[in-house]
Amino acid sequence: MKNIGIGLAGFGTVGAGVYENLERHRDLIAERSGYVFDVRRIVVRNPQKTRDVVAPAALFSNRWQDLLEDSEIKVVVELMGGTSEAYDLTVAAIKSGRIVVTGNKALLAERGAEIFAMACEHKVPVFFEAAVAGGIPIIQSLRDAFVGNRIESVHGILNGTSNYILTRMQEAGLDYPEALAEAVKLGYAEADPTLDINGWDAGHKAIILAALAYGFWVDPATIRVEGIDRVSAADIHFAKSLGYCIKLLGSIRENSGMVEVGVAPTLIPLGNVLASVNGVFNAVAVRGDLVGDSLFYGRGAGRGPTSTSVIGDLVEAAHGLNAARQTYGFASHSLYGSSRPASEIVGSYYLRLSVDDKPGVLARIAGVLGEAGIGISSVVQPESIAGVETPLVLMIHEATYGAMCAAIAKISALNCVKGEPLLFNVEALS
Amino acid sequence: MKNIGIGLAGFGTVGAGVYENLERHRDLIAERSGYVFDVRRIVVRNPQKTRDVVAPAALFSNRWQDLLEDSEIKVVVELMGGTSEAYDLTVAAIKSGRIVVTGNKALLAERGAEIFAMACEHKVPVFFEAAVAGGIPIIQSLRDAFVGNRIESVHGILNGTSNYILTRMQEAGLDYPEALAEAVKLGYAEADPTLDINGWDAGHKAIILAALAYGFWVDPATIRVEGIDRVSAADIHFAKSLGYCIKLLGSIRENSGMVEVGVAPTLIPLGNVLASVNGVFNAVAVRGDLVGDSLFYGRGAGRGPTSTSVIGDLVEAAHGLNAARQTYGFASHSLYGSSRPASEIVGSYYLRLSVDDKPGVLARIAGVLGEAGIGISSVVQPESIAGVETPLVLMIHEATYGAMCAAIAKISALNCVKGEPLLFNVEALS
Numbered sequence: 001m002k003n004i005g006i007g008l009a010g011f012g013t014v015g016a017g018v019y020e021n022l023e024r025h026r027d028l029i030a031e032r033s034g035y036v037f038d039v040r041r042i043v044v045r046n047p048q049k050t051r052d053v054v055a056p057a058a059l060f061s062n063r064w065q066d067l068l069e070d071s072e073i074k075v076v077v078e079l080m081g082g083t084s085e086a087y088d089l090t091v092a093a094i095k096s097g098r099i100v101v102t103g104n105k106a107l108l109a110e111r112g113a114e115i116f117a118m119a120c121e122h123k124v125p126v127f128f129e130a131a132v133a134g135g136i137p138i139i140q141s142l143r144d145a146f147v148g149n150r151i152e153s154v155h156g157i158l159n160g161t162s163n164y165i166l167t168r169m170q171e172a173g174l175d176y177p178e179a180l181a182e183a184v185k186l187g188y189a190e191a192d193p194t195l196d197i198n199g200w201d202a203g204h205k206a207i208i209l210a211a212l213a214y215g216f217w218v219d220p221a222t223i224r225v226e227g228i229d230r231v232s233a234a235d236i237h238f239a240k241s242l243g244y245c246i247k248l249l250g251s252i253r254e255n256s257g258m259v260e261v262g263v264a265p266t267l268i269p270l271g272n273v274l275a276s277v278n279g280v281f282n283a284v285a286v287r288g289d290l291v292g293d294s295l296f297y298g299r300g301a302g303r304g305p306t307s308t309s310v311i312g313d314l315v316e317a318a319h320g321l322n323a324a325r326q327t328y329g330f331a332s333h334s335l336y337g338s339s340r341p342a343s344e345i346v347g348s349y350y351l352r353l354s355v356d357d358k359p360g361v362l363a364r365i366a367g368v369l370g371e372a373g374i375g376i377s378s379v380v381q382p383e384s385i386a387g388v389e390t391p392l393v394l395m396i397h398e399a400t401y402g403a404m405c406a407a408i409a410k411i412s413a414l415n416c417v418k419g420e421p422l423l424f425n426v427e428a429l430s
Numbered sequence: 431m432k433n434i435g436i437g438l439a440g441f442g443t444v445g446a447g448v449y450e451n452l453e454r455h456r457d458l459i460a461e462r463s464g465y466v467f468d469v470r471r472i473v474v475r476n477p478q479k480t481r482d483v484v485a486p487a488a489l490f491s492n493r494w495q496d497l498l499e500d501s502e503i504k505v506v507v508e509l510m511g512g513t514s515e516a517y518d519l520t521v522a523a524i525k526s527g528r529i530v531v532t533g534n535k536a537l538l539a540e541r542g543a544e545i546f547a548m549a550c551e552h553k554v555p556v557f558f559e560a561a562v563a564g565g566i567p568i569i570q571s572l573r574d575a576f577v578g579n580r581i582e583s584v585h586g587i588l589n590g591t592s593n594y595i596l597t598r599m600q601e602a603g604l605d606y607p608e609a610l611a612e613a614v615k616l617g618y619a620e621a622d623p624t625l626d627i628n629g630w631d632a633g634h635k636a637i638i639l640a641a642l643a644y645g646f647w648v649d650p651a652t653i654r655v656e657g658i659d660r661v662s663a664a665d666i667h668f669a670k671s672l673g674y675c676i677k678l679l680g681s682i683r684e685n686s687g688m689v690e691v692g693v694a695p696t697l698i699p700l701g702n703v704l705a706s707v708n709g710v711f712n713a714v715a716v717r718g719d720l721v722g723d724s725l726f727y728g729r730g731a732g733r734g735p736t737s738t739s740v741i742g743d744l745v746e747a748a749h750g751l752n753a754a755r756q757t758y759g760f761a762s763h764s765l766y767g768s769s770r771p772a773s774e775i776v777g778s779y780y781l782r783l784s785v786d787d788k789p790g791v792l793a794r795i796a797g798v799l800g801e802a803g804i805g806i807s808s809v810v811q812p813e814s815i816a817g818v819e820t821p822l823v824l825m826i827h828e829a830t831y832g833a834m835c836a837a838i839a840k841i842s843a844l845n846c847v848k849g850e851p852l853l854f855n856v857e858a859l860s
Contacts, residue, residue, distance in 0.1 A: 002756055021720055025578055031645065031763035032577045034756020129575065135721035137567070137575030145559065145567030147462045148455055148741030215461065273727070276703065290451055291565035291738040294728030297703070304720035311578030323753030326432055326464020333461035 003036050004318045007067035007098075009043045009089055010079035011060075014103055014130065016053035017303035018077060018310045029311065035318040037311075040073050041066055043080070064089045068096045075317045077310060078102040079130075083110055090115060094124045099321070101313040103130030103306060106195075109204035112330070113217040119328040125320060126329040127313035132205045133158060133282040135305025136298040137312065142212040142286065143330070149288030151213035153253035155429060158205040158263075160280035160300040161189045161196035162228045162248040166236075167278040170245055175233045175387070188280055199227035199248065202263045206250035209284070210261045213252060215333035224262040224342035224401060230422055231265050234388040235352060239267050242380065242395070244350075245275045249427060258340040266425040267350050274429065285429070343402030348377075348426040351394040351408070356416040362392065365411055372407045374399045389418070395426065433466045434748045437497035437528075439473045439519055440509035441490075444533055444560065446483035447733035448507060448740045459741065465748040467741075470503050471496055473510070494519045498526045505747045507740060508532040509560075513540055520545060524554045529751070531743040533560030533736060536625075539634035542760070543647040549758040555750060556759040557743035562635040563588060563712040565735025566728040567742065572642040572716065573760070579718030581643035583683035585859060588635040588693075590710035590730040591619045591626035592658045592678040596666075597708040600675055605663045605817070618710055629657035629678065632693045636680035639714070640691045643682060645763035654692040654772035654831060660852055661695050664818040665782060669697050672810065672825070674780075675705045679857060688770040696855040697780050704859065715859070773832030778807075778856040781824040781838070786846040792822065795841055802837045804829045819848070825856065 008015055022029065022037050030036050039059065047060035064085065067076050076093040078100060080086050086107050093100050095118070102108070108115065108131055119126045129139045133156065142151070157163050161183055168179040180197070183189040195201040203225035211217050228248050239246050244267035252261050268275050273295055277283040282300030287293050299305040355361045362379065369376060377397040384390055396404065408421050438445055452459065452467050460466050469489065477490035494515065497506050506523040508530060510516050516537050523530050525548070532538070538545065538561055549556045559569045563586065572581070587593050591613055598609040610627070613619040625631040633655035641647050658678050669676050674697035682691050698705055703725055707713040712730030717723050729735040785791045792809065799806060807827040814820055826834065838851050 021578055025580070025720075028580060028765060029578055031765055032573075032757075032761050034761065135718075135724060137571045140570065140575055141567045143462075144745060145570055145742040146738060147745050148451055148459055148738055150455070150458060273703075273706065276706070288565075288738065290455075290734035292729045292732075292735060294565060294726075296724075296726060298724030299722045302722075305722060308576060308578055308718065308721040312575040315574060315577050319750070319755065320753065323750065325749065327462075331462050331464065335458060335461055 001030055001034060001036055003038055004074055005038050005040045005070070005072035006075045006077055006314065007041045007070065007073040008039055008077050008079065009064055009067065010081065011042050011044045011051060012079070013303050014306045014310065015079040016051060017307035018079065019055055020053045021307045021311060033315040033318065035315060037314055040070055043067060068092055068098065073098065074321060075099045075101060075314060078104055083107045087111060091118060094118050094122050094126070097122065097124055099124055099317040100126045101310055101317055102126065102128050103310065105131040105201070105204040105208060109207040109220055112208070112211055116328065116330045116332060123325065124328060125317065125325060127316055128329065129309035129313050130306050132208050133284060134298065134300040134302060135308040136282060136284060136296045136300065137309070138209070138284045138296050139212065141296060142209065146286065146288050146291060149290045151254065152287040152289060154209050154213055154284060154286050155274065155427065156206065156209065156250040156284040157247055157274060157277050157282050158202040158250045158300065159196055159248055160282055161193055162202070163277065164188045164280045166228060166231065166246055166248065169231070169233055169236050173233060176229065176231060197227045197229050199225045199263045202248055202250050206252055206261050206263050209250065210252045210259060211330060214254065214259045214336040215331065216336070218259065218261050218339040222339060222341050224264060226264040228265055232387055234385050234391065235422065237385060238352065238380070238382055238391065238393050239350065241382065243270055244268060245270055246424065247274060249425070251427060254336060255340070257337055259336050259338070260340050260345045262342060262345065264425045266427050268427050268429055272429045343400060343405070345401050346398055347401060348398060349396040349404055350424045350426050351396060352422040353392045353411065354388055354418040355390050355392045357390045358416065361416045364414055364416060368410045369407055372403050374403055374407055431460055431464060431466055432748070433468055434504055435468050435470045435500070435502035436505045436507055436744065437471045437500065437503040438469055438507045438509065439494055439497065440511065441472050441474045441481060442509070443733050444736045444740065445509040446481060447737035448509065449485055450483045451737045451741060463745040463748070465745060467744055470500055473497060498522055498528065503528065504751060505529045505531060505744060508534055513537045517541060521548060524548050524552050524556070527552065527554055529554055529747040530556040531740055531747055532556065532558050533740065535561040535634040535638060539637040539650055542638070542641055546758065546760045546762060553755065554758060555747065555755060557746055558759065559739035559743050560736050562638050563714060564728065564730040564732060565738040566712060566714060566726045566730065567739070568639070568714045568726050569642065571726060572639065576716065576718050576721060579720045581684070582717040582719060584639050584643055584714060584716050585704065585857065586636065586639065586680040586714040587677055587704060587707050587712050588632040588680045588730065589626055589678055590712055591623055592632070593707065594618050594710045596658060596661065596676060596678065599661070599663055599666050603663060606659065606661060627657045627659050629655040629693045632678055632680050636682055636691050636693050639680065640682045640689060641760060644684065644689045644766040645761065646766070648689065648691050648769040652769060652771050654694060656694040658695055662817055664815050664821065665852065667815060668782065668810070668812055668821065668823050669780065671812065673700055674698060675700055676854065677704060679855070681857060684766060685770070687767055689766050690770050690775045692772060692775065694855045696857050698857050698859055702859045773830060773835070775831050776828055777831060778828060779826040779834055780854045780856050781826060782852040783822045783841065784818055784848040785820050785822045787820045788846065791846045794844055794846060798840045799837055802833050804833055804837055
């Protein structure tokens with residue numbers, strides 16, 4: 001048995017969970033891994049605050065530098081969130097030779113290239129299983145288990161809050177505001193659920209998955225990220241009648257040598273296994289050239305699942321403490337060149353409009369699309385339902401997102417079109 | 431970049447796949463892992479045989495000892511199968527300090543305790559991702575990712591051939607012999623599919639999963655393993671009308687401090703996600719005290735999926751080549767004590783009989799069960815259908831398997847009961 005000193009930055013849901021579960025399962029972890037983890041210091045903003053998980057007062061500090069001043073701390077666990085102090089700590093930890101375990105998806109998505117360049121330079125690994133999909137070991141699986149595969153695509157339901165809201169809209173017919181209020185009430189959404197709702201929580205995770213699959217960090221500014229706040233009960237109803245459900249889907253794929261990444265509300269066939277991923281659960285479908293189709297499913301957030309991933313990373317960190325390594329948690333390479341800008345990505349779409357109930361309307365809309373070279377694969381004019389008067393649904397088979405946006409701007413300006421057109425993705429996933 | 435010499439024992443579907451894919455994805459693997467794997471020797475029974483994957487003739491040998499006589503071979507990949515020569519090679523490799531990567535489920539299930547005791551003694555890891563569920567990284571996930579969890583249960587669809595047969599019976603209404611013939615024709619079943627059909631392929635895998643979850647090797651002689659050869663189209667039909675489908679399910683759980691392991695045809699609710707795992711796919715559902723419910727799904731066999739797992743293990747082996755370790759691929763411990771003999775495991779059951787169509791029959795059968803203290807939760811007397819005259823289906827809520835077997839022996843002896851009674855498990859999986 002070997003003792004490993006660790007330092008914890010952050011003592012919120014996840015940080016406190018890691019502390020609590022390292023204590024509770026001390027023997028189990030020691031027997032299964034051969035390591036005992038000693039939390040030697042916990043850094044928080046306010047050490048005096050009363051907390052639901054109790055730890056000795058002497059462990060708390062409000063200076064992250066304390067973690068690095070204790071030479072017995074070999075691994076720094078960064079669960080404070082944010083991208084400024086967390087960045088400073090991560091960089092300082094790497095430079096001081098401490099292995100870093102982090103759950104910080106925003107930090108990695110925004111500055112991953114820089115952080116892993118530093119990790120390589122200082123020969124210090126950074127592990128981040130907790131950053132994507134809670135307790136699902138998707139990082140380890142993509143990076144290690146599938147190391148011998150060309151990854152063809154990764155599709156993920158990556159935000160539990162959004163998925164809970166969409167599930168309730170789908171199953172109970174709730175509209176978006178009601179479902180959101182329910183999610184907040186049940187504690188599934190943060191008091192400020194902005195990043196959940198605007199899609200960027202999933203966007204950060206998609207960037208991380210793309211990095212593992214393709215060896216480089218896609219610039220967040222170049223990808224399309226949309227949240228679920230414009231999905232209405234009416235759209236869920238229309239999608240269902242067409243054989244689809246709507247999920248907030250992260251889509252990552254290689255296409256003609258370029259990598260495509262995006263997050264948007266997406267219609268997926270009701271028969272696909274991702275359509276049955278409900279509530280706060282997450283799932284990631286990976287297609288590799290050798291392994292074929294595989295799927296990972298589990299809880300995407302919460303104290304237990306996320307501390308599961310942190311503890312797994314701690315054991316991996318411990319295994320590698322004094323070993324010579326060839327890679328440091330992420331291997332950068334240039335086999336896939338570059339990423340395709342959002343506007344050039346070809347997709348299929350669900351376009352929903354509200355229109356005047358007059359003859360000739362469809363002809364004018366089809367005319368705009370036709371001029372742009374965009375083909376319509378089907379048109380449905382459903383009955384008006386609550387919130388959507390005279391709806392018109394167009395299914396578009398293949399068009400670039402840029403061409404769609406340009407056409408929609410023109411369609412939106414037609415006087416027979418009311419309100420803002422709505423554009424979601426469609427993925428056959430076959 | 432670091433070169434790692436490896437030796438390959440076996441050049442069948444998996445062995446040849448490993449060789450082929452290490453060549454094909456040489457650059458990809460090197461960029462993603464930092465290692466280049468050089469196959470320096472391939473051991474086969476007949477080096478002269480023509481093969482579908484071409485490798486230089488000079489690599490082939492029919493002496494496994496050759497692998498150990500080359501000091502540049504650091505990792506031995508055992509894919510020859512069987513439990514005698516494979517055992518000798520594995521032991522000799524460990525003793526010579528070579529890391530072993532194996533896909534040999536029978537060898538581990540039968541002699542895992544001995545092999546890992548030796549691995550610990552010689553401080554040489556043995557990796558075996560390819561031994562269970564093809565390309566699904568369930569070994570790594572149970573062992574590493576969920577190292578901080580008490581594993582409550584593991585349920586798995588672990589044999590693709592059986593699952594293909596059951597799926598065809600379920601979807602196309604085929605009877606067992608037809609579905610088996612189809613599986614053989616499509617190459618999903620071996621020419622001699624004995625271990626697939628009698629349940630022992632899944633049985634070996636269940637023992638391996640139980641070892642990872644609970645830290646010790648359950649004796650194969652003490653567990654119940656039944657194959658799908660007695661499942662009929664009639665049973666699939668009856669199960670469906672009760673809201674279930676029939677899967678060959680490996681069930682592993684901890685119950686009151688004892689570990690329970692078994693494989694049997696099992697009725698699972700149609701709504702459960704495992705019910706939608708069809709064809710040759712495998713899936714493993716893991717419940718941990720922290721992580722909650724999770725599921726892993728993918729191809730359970732075949733060249734691509736299985737060589738995916740071997741290559742993943744090779745990278746793990748390379749990472750750990752010169753590192754000090756605390757564990758060696760499997761950590762033995764005694765936190766869970768022992769396993770419960772099959773006869774003492776409490777389960778729920780589907781009992782199907784053929785009976786005389788006379789009054790009083792049910793009373794006599796219920797009488798035998800009642801005397802044994804076994805309660806019936808429901809009785810269905812479906813219409814006779816092809817192959818099953820006057821069927822009687824009893825759903826039994828909770829009874830030990832031993833009590834069920836004793837009661838069935840008595841029921842079978844009743845003159846109103848025709849043919850052999852059929853007993854499958856029922857798992858609520860909730």
